[in-house]
Structure formats: structure tokens, C-alpha cells
Amino acid sequence: MDDINLSSSRRAFLRGSVALAGATAAGGAAASQPDPLITELQDWASITGEGVDETPYGLPIEFESDVIRRNVPWLTADPISSINFTPIHALDGTITPQGCAFERHHSGAIELRKEDYRLMINGLVDTPLVFTYEDIERFPRENHVYFCECAANTGMEWAGAQLNGVQFTHGMIHNMEYTGVPLRLLLKEAGLDRAGDLSDKWVYVEGADASSNGRSIPMEKALDDVIVAFKANGEALRKEHGYPVRLVVPGWEGNMWVKWLRRIEVTDMAVESREETSKYTDVLEDGTARKWTWVMDAKSVITSPSPQSPIPHGPGPLVISGLAWSGHGKITRVDVSKDGGMNWETARLGKQGDSKALTRFYLDTEWDGEEMLLQARAMDETGYVQPTKDALREVRGENSVYHNNCIQTWFVNKDGEAENVEVS
Template identity: 80%
Template sequence: AGDPLITEVQPWASGFGDGVDETPYGLPIKFESDVVRRNVEWLTADTISSINFTPIHALDGTITPQGCAFERHHSGAIELAKEDYRLMINGLVDRELIFTYADLERFPRVNQVNFLECAANTGMEWAGAQLNGAQFTHGMIHNMEYSGVSLRTILEEAGLTKAGDLKDKWIYVEGADASSNGRSIPMEKALDDCILAFKANGEALRKEHGYPVRLVVPGWEGNMWIKWIRRIEVTDAPVESREETSKYTDTLADGTSRKWTWVMDAKSVVTSPSPQSPITHGKGPLVITGLAWSGNGAIKRVDVSRDGGKTWAEARLAAPGQKMALTRFYLDIDWDGSEMLLQSRAMDETGYVQPTKTQLRAVRGLNSIYHNNCIQTWWVKESGEAENVEVS
């Protein structure tokens, strides 16, 4: 008697598996076929200018594999070969220059891990709980290790003497795709920690993330991380392009709108258990886990509540928080099988504490679309299933 998986010889223990050349570039095993990016069709008119969501409910650790890191394009993911790639620097520089891809690889290189969060992440939840899954409420985020050249290095290669006082100067960065997506970035940030990245998690960027070169703007909204970057213009004023006036501005209750809301404030979410990742094992040991991040620096602490915010317990950080990068947290509990209202609350090194939805709405109203970093609630039922809810 016993488990036939043990007492009987299984096919995989007897015959062959795949040879080494079966999949020259590996894919996830078929059993993981549900761990994929997903689109919410009703959000946009067409997939060409749209967004999908990272399956954060099914991942662990902090690094997002490129193949399931969310995509957002304004005119589709283009195929731009390295040989056809050109980067122009123009405007208030000493030398207006053109770089090839090969040129970029000859500059001193840097590595850094950063999260990219779309400013609209959790944006559908302003008016109330509506999407049932961490992937959909919080999946416009990914976190990768980038290799590339510091933007400062490139700007200094073009020379900033002509720009004079750099305090009131800007750069305008623009992509090579048909959307010509462009954003203005203050020079202070451009010279601080931005990089022109050509590798992510060790390998070339994927087409959907801007191959062969994208901009990395740590801690700032994803729309500024220009993909297929082809031009950097040094200017004495922001361009006020479509993506920084009609979009990515946050309308308050009185009808005025905030602009230049670049930083992504501290935020966290429980990724499991969650609606797409229910508890299936009944009561007993349970791993509660999630992600936390801040565009203002490193995560210092994450608290977890199981009763909708009445009482909180400090979670365990898998590793000390790193600046502008995802932090993994765990709370290991002995679940008694009763229902929970699960929440997480992040704190960063500036002392900022992730606010509740009520707190945010009191300041911003319901129409801001962007920058919703509220505390999320999952109602975990006795069955182990979970639902996205709001609580008093």
C-alpha cells in the first residue's frame, strides 16, 4: 500500500526526458502555462495602444522574468535592429552627436536593479474595488536588473557647458516608435541615477521593453522610461508633450490637476493569498507574502493586518530594502481557518507610511486615475478563496 507515485515506477523515472537541444532558448514547463501576462480587454480600444499585467500573484522573489513583465505600448512593440539603431543628442549641448548601438557598448557600464511601475497601476480601483486579482490591481509593475550606460556619461560626452546653469535645464527624451512617446525630465534627475539600458536580467531587452535601448528612470513613473530611445534634447523648458499634459496628470476633486507627479510613492500588496492565488491546503501553516516598493528610496518595514486594519504585525523582509527596487516580505502564520481581511502597509526610509484609500480620496477625490498607492484589502474566506474588497 502507498502512494502510486512512489510505489509504481513512473514514466519519467523510467524513460527519457528531452535532449539538450529540445529548446535552445528555454520556455516555462507546460504546467506553468497560467503564469502569463494578461490583458483587460475593456480597458482600451485596441491592443496596439494598450497595457497588460504581470502575474505577480504567481511569482516569488523580487526579479521579474522579462517574459512575463507587463507591456505598455502606444503604437505597438516595434522591431528595431541594433544595426539600425541611432541615438541623437541635440539642443543645448557643446556637441550634437549621433551614437550607434556599438558606440554605447564602449562607454563604462553600470548595473542596477529598479522597479518600473506604471502611474496608472491600481488606477481602476479609485472609484471602488473592481478587478479581482493582484495581477489586475497591481500588475503594472516589474523589477529587473539593468545593465547599460549612465545617462550622465552620455550627457557629458555631448558636453553641458553650453547649457550654462543646469538647475533650470531639462532633457526631452523620445522613442523611435510611431507613437514618438516623449517626456521632459529635469536635468537634476537626468544627471542623478538614470541609465540607458540595453540588458535586463542579464540578457538583451525584449522587443516589448524597448530593444535595443531603453531609458531607466529609477522610482519615477513608467511612462518616462522611454523605450527604443532615439533622441535626447537638452532644453531650457519642458516640452509639455501629450504624455505630460493630457495624460499622466492627476485631476483633483475641484477640477484642477497636478502635473509633474513623477515619483511613485511607497506602496505594497499581498500577492498570495489573493483572488488568483487562493489557499488550497486548509488550516495550519500558511505563508502570506507580497511586494513593497518606494520611488523615494528603500523600503524599511512592511506591516500585515489580518483583520482589515484593526491590528498589525511586522512582516519579515526577505532582504533589506534597496533603493527604488522591489522588496519581498513574508508573514508566516498558523491559519486557524477563519476568514481574514488581509492588508499590507509599506514604510520607506523617508518615514512615509502607505495610506489607506480613504486617506487618499480625502486629498485627491476619485478622478485622479494615476498614483493610487492605497492599502489593498483581500477578503480571504473560510474556503481559502479570496476577493478584492474595500473596508470601512
């Protein structure tokens, strides 16, 4: 860019701009004086930019190349069983773009064409059925924004402040607009008369990948808000998100949102598969395990400032921002503390979204330039209040991995840098 010869009139205008800014530095509380060097760089206004015909699917600009999903290599034994964390430290609003949305896979992401796709519904149904992709598209569809959170999100933090970045402590979550067919419509197509009393029946759902990732879901939930989804944020599911069809189980742990959905069996008892016995149960202090902990309780976290998103400026106006969510419904309030939980201020919530979806919160505040112990605390429409880590450990001990929804603390130093810490 440096070899572009700026016209003299252009230079004159830019010099004018700098002078203007100089004259106003005292007046603008949050506006700063531009660097005069910028006059050497503004070739973008005197030449034409790039046509975008050659980028049929637009990618983020090169300057944002660090805003990507990342994994933690030591967390799983092999990359074919891995986790991609959403870069929530760098996002705002509530929607997660599918390209950087959290996903977990147990035996790799498989490639399954729509033409080859089949969904079987069998077991205690009047007429076992096999649906093609086209068949599913012929049923009435719904659209809902829902969060999908891994039960293991924040799991490493039981043992202390371990991972220095909100992407890694809380990034096993995404929030997308899912489009699909309510599962109850497909179950009714197969007929549930044979199942008799539905109050004690289950569905067992499994994927087409080698892990199959089978899970049991009570019929009551299956007939409520579960969706057989084929789009996320308007477009087809990415391969790693279960193309062409995945299950959406609103408010419940992500492991149940079976990808590459292959089979739904109506049963009279839970299957008690690997994924709901040896995994995805919470081991308590006495060695016994909590069973059937499906719902993701209310939780929140400050995404900025955070270890990957330090304060880039000095004292004065500061926007503290974060996310809150509850598997039980809507978020009604989020409080923020700057002193590790001694004093709380109520944050401003972004617009009320769907139930069981991410809510963005902001605290528009003044930073005095001193150290802070930042915390956020969410409340949902059931009256539930997000607990401290101490309170959670008191009930659940320290053996747990899953369902850690405790209050997170960031220590912010005078330079605006943040660190993952634990306070008692």
C-alpha cells in the first residue's frame, strides 16, 4: 500500500482532519487524537477496492484470523474425539456464526449426503418408518434460537482456575437459529398408540457415525420442544454440526443433540448407554453418581474484559460484556461484581430473546484504573440464582466434571490484563 502516490488534494484533506482532531481532543470524553502517520496509509479512498466475485462464500477478513474455534489438545485422547471451542471472547450479540460455533465429535465428522440420508423410527410404534431427507422436509417446520452447551463446559474448573481464557473455560457453547420439524410430528406419523401410557416411555436416539452416541430421552421431552433440525442460522448444517440432520434438545446438555441422526427407537425404559452411565453423569464426594442431569442450569460469564480480551484503554468509560443462559427458560437478570462478589450492580440485558437461548448483558461503567475481581451472576425465570463455586462444591464435591455452572472470576490488573482466578 505504501507505493501508492496520494494526490496532493487528498493529503491536504487528511491533514485538515488531523488538525480538526487536535482542536477537539479536550472536548471529546472518549474520542482520541489520531496518529498523523495515518495520512500515509489512506490509499483506500483513492483507489478502488476488490471485487468480491472471486469469493463465492465470504470468509472473515484476514485481520480477524485469530477469531476461530480452538481445541485443547490434552483434553481428549485423539483428534477424532475432540472439542472445538467458540471464540466467545471476541464475539458480541447473541448469534454464533456456524463457522466458529462449538462442536464436539466422538468419532470424527462424517460425510453423509442428503441422498443417502435415512432416519428410522422404530420400537413401540404402530408403524416403523424410514424417512428420507426429502420426507422430513414435507412436515411443518419451526425456527427457534437455542443455545447448545456441552455438559463438560467449565468442567476443568472444578479443580481450580485452570484454563486462562473464556474461550476455553466457557466456549463449549453456541447459539444458533435452528430450523426443523418437531420430533412429535414424526413420532405421531409412526403412531404411538402401541406405546400405551406415554408418561413412562422413552426414545433412544442415535447418530450415523461410528460412535453412534446413543442417548435416552423421556417421551415427555420428546413430545415437547425437541426438533429434528436441518438448518442452522438459515443454511445447511456444517458437516461437523451433523449434516444433513441433527437433533435439537432445547436447554438440555449438548451430548443429547445427536448429530447425523439415524434412528429413534420408542422404548419402555432408558437404555442406559455408555453416554449416560460411564460418561455424562456427575460423580459425587461419596463415589455415587447423580443420574439424569439433563438440564443446563442458569449460568453466565463475562466475555470482555477476560484473559483473551484485555481492556485496551486507560481509565474512564468501559463496557463490561458477557453472556447468560438457562436451560429452564429465560434469563431475567444478571448482576456484575467488580470486587469478587462483595458488591453487585445489575447489568443491562440485551433484547429478550427466545427461551433457552443466550442473552447478552452489558454493564456500562467507569473504570477507575484500579484492580478488579470481575464476576457475573445470572438469574432465570424460575427464580434460580447462579451459585458460587464454593456453594456448588459443598453439594457436589470436587470429583465432578459435568454441569459446573458456578460464578467465574477474572482478576483484572491496572494494565487492563485479565487472569482466571479463584476466590473464596
